[in-house]
Amino acid sequence: MYLLIKGGTVVSASGAQPADVLVEGERIAGLFAPEHTPAVEGAQVIDATAKYVIPGAVDVHTHMELPFGGTFASDTFESGTRAAAFGGTTTIIDFAVQRTGERVPDGLAAWHAKADGNCHVDYGFHMIMGGVDDESLKAMDSLVESEGVTSFKLFMAYPGVFYSDDGQILRAMQKARENGSVIMMHAENGIAIDVLIGQALSRGETEPIHHGLTRPAELEAEATRRAISLAEVAGDTPLYIVHLSASQALEAVAAARDTGRNVFAETCPQYLYLTLEDQLGAPGFEGAKWVCSTPLRSKAEPHRRDLWRGLRTNDLAVVSTDHCPFCFKEQKELGLGDFSKIPNGIGGVEHRVDLLYQGVVDGKLSLARWVETIATTPARMFGLYPRKGVLAPGSDADIVVYDPNARTTIGVATHHMNMDHSAYEGYQIAGKVDTVVSRGTVLVSGGEFHGRKGHGRYLRRGLSTYLL
Numbered sequence: 001m002y003l004l005i006k007g008g009t010v011v012s013a014s015g016a017q018p019a020d021v022l023v024e025g026e027r028i029a030g031l032f033a034p035e036h037t038p039a040v041e042g043a044q045v046i047d048a049t050a051k052y053v054i055p056g057a058v059d060v061h062t063h064m065e066l067p068f069g070g071t072f073a074s075d076t077f078e079s080g081t082r083a084a085a086f087g088g089t090t091t092i093i094d095f096a097v098q099r100t101g102e103r104v105p106d107g108l109a110a111w112h113a114k115a116d117g118n119c120h121v122d123y124g125f126h127m128i129m130g131g132v133d134d135e136s137l138k139a140m141d142s143l144v145e146s147e148g149v150t151s152f153k154l155f156m157a158y159p160g161v162f163y164s165d166d167g168q169i170l171r172a173m174q175k176a177r178e179n180g181s182v183i184m185m186h187a188e189n190g191i192a193i194d195v196l197i198g199q200a201l202s203r204g205e206t207e208p209i210h211h212g213l214t215r216p217a218e219l220e221a222e223a224t225r226r227a228i229s230l231a232e233v234a235g236d237t238p239l240y241i242v243h244l245s246a247s248q249a250l251e252a253v254a255a256a257r258d259t260g261r262n263v264f265a266e267t268c269p270q271y272l273y274l275t276l277e278d279q280l281g282a283p284g285f286e287g288a289k290w291v292c293s294t295p296l297r298s299k300a301e302p303h304r305r306d307l308w309r310g311l312r313t314n315d316l317a318v319v320s321t322d323h324c325p326f327c328f329k330e331q332k333e334l335g336l337g338d339f340s341k342i343p344n345g346i347g348g349v350e351h352r353v354d355l356l357y358q359g360v361v362d363g364k365l366s367l368a369r370w371v372e373t374i375a376t377t378p379a380r381m382f383g384l385y386p387r388k389g390v391l392a393p394g395s396d397a398d399i400v401v402y403d404p405n406a407r408t409t410i411g412v413a414t415h416h417m418n419m420d421h422s423a424y425e426g427y428q429i430a431g432k433v434d435t436v437v438s439r440g441t442v443l444v445s446g447g448e449f450h451g452r453k454g455h456g457r458y459l460r461r462g463l464s465t466y467l468l
C-alpha cells in the first residue's frame with residue numbers, strides 16, 4: 001500500500017525544499033525532488049501544493065487522566081490522543097506516576113492499563129518518581145533496560161505529593177548517570193512556596209492570581225540552579241528542566257550550557273503567550289482556568305521575550321504542552337475560595353503546532369526551528385529518533401500537511417479536548433493542520449477524523465541521542 005504526498009515543501013530541522021514523500025505501508029520509502037518522483041501505480045495521492053509537509057509533531061509532556069488535586073485530568077488517553085492528532089501531534093510521551101508509598105512497577109502497570117488499546121497516536125512513558133529509595137532506584141534500572149522508559153521526572157515542588165528532597169534527587173541523578181537515562185525536573189522551591197501560600201491565605205488572599213504571586217520567578221530560578229548543581233555533583237547527569245517559564249531560570253540553564261553541561265530545557269505555549277495579569281488575574285474566579293505550575297509570569301517583565309530568544313538560541317530545545325486539562329465546572333471549582341486547591345494544569349495538546357507556527361509568522365522562529373522544537377529535538381532528546389521526528393527513508397510515516405494560507409480560530413466550540421473552556425479562546429491562527437498521517441494511516445483530513453482507537457502503539461524508547 002503506497003501513499004504519495006505530492007507538490008509540497010518539505011520542512012525539516014535543517015531547512016525547507018520542494019519534495020514529494022513516498023510512503024510504503026507504515027514507513028517512509030523515500031523523498032524525491034518533484035521531477036524525479038517515480039510513478040507508483042495504485043498509490044493514494046495527497047495533494048500538498050502550496051503547503052508544508054513536516055514530521056508528525058512529538059509532544060513529550062502530557063498528563064492524560066492524571067490524578068491531581070483531588071480529581072483527574074479530564075482527557076483520557078482516547079480523547080487526548082484524538083485531540084493531539086487533530087493538532088498535528090502523532091506521538092506523545094505521557095508521565096506514568098509512582099505516588100509516594102507506591103512501587104514504581106505498579107505505577108507503570110497502571111499507566112499501561114489506562115493507555116494500552118486506547119490511543120490514536122503512538123505513545124511512550126516517562127516515570128514520575130514520587131519516592132526515591134533503594135527499591136525505586138533499582139526499579140529505575142529495570143525500566144531503562146526492559147520497559148523502554150528512559151527518563152524520570154522528579155519534583156522540587158508539591159511537598160507531600162510528589163516532592164523529593166535534595167538527597168533523594170542526588171541519589172536518583174547518580175542512578176541516572178549509571179544507566180544513561182535523563183532526569184526531568186519540576187524546578188520550583190516547593191518548601192518556600194508552601195510558606196508563601198500559607199501566608200497569603202492567612203491574609204485572606206484566595207483568588208487565582210495568588211497562585212502565581214506565591215510562586216515567584218526567583219523560586220523557579222533557585223530550584224533550577226540547585227538542580228543544575230546537583231546534576232553536576234552526580235557527574236554531569238543529563239538534566240532536562242520541564243515547563244520553564246521565567247527569564248531567571250532560563251539564565252541559569254544558558255549559563256550551564258555555556259560551560260558545556262548536559263543541561264536542557266523545554267518551555268510550553270502558555271508561557272510564550274499568556275500572562276499572570278491577563279489570564280491568571282482575570283476577574284472573579286475566571287483566572288482558575290490558567291492555574292498551572294510553574295505559573296504564568298508577569299507581563300511587566302521580559303519573560304516571554306526571553307523565552308522566544310531561548311528557542312532561537314537552543315537554550316530552550318523543546319516546546320511541549322504540559323497538557324493537563326481540568327474542566328472549569330466542578331474541577332477548577334474545587335479551588336473556589338482557596339487558590340491552593342485549584343487543580344494545576346492547562347490543556348493544550350491540540351494547539352502546540354499552530355501556536356508555535358505563529359512564531360514563524362511573526363518572524364520569531366525560522367521554519368526549520370519550528371519543526372526542530374516541536375518534533376525533531378523532542379524525538380532525539382527522548383530516544384525516539386530517527387523513528388520519529390524526521391521525514392527520512394525508514395522512519396515511521398508520521399506526517400503533517402500544514403496549510404500556511406488557511407486560517408483557524410481556537411475555541412471550546414471547535415476543539416477536541418475534553419475541556420469546557422479553552423486556554424486560548426478566540427486566538428486567530430494564521431495556518432492550519434490540513435492532513436495528519438500516523439504510520440501511513442490518514443488520521444485527519446478535511447477536518448474529519450478517520451482514526452480508530454488502538455491504532456496508537458506503545459513506544460519502547462532508547463537512550464537519548466541528544467546528549468553531549
Ligand SMILES: NC(=O)NCCC(=O)O
Pocket residue numbers: 063186243291292293294322324344345346
Ligand atoms: N504543570 C501543571 O500545572 N500540572 C501538571 C503537573 C506538572 O507538570 O507539574
Ligand SMILES: [Zn+2]
Pocket residue numbers: 186242243293294
Ligand atoms: Zn511539573
Ligand SMILES: [Zn+2]
Pocket residue numbers: 061063322324
Ligand atoms: Zn507536567
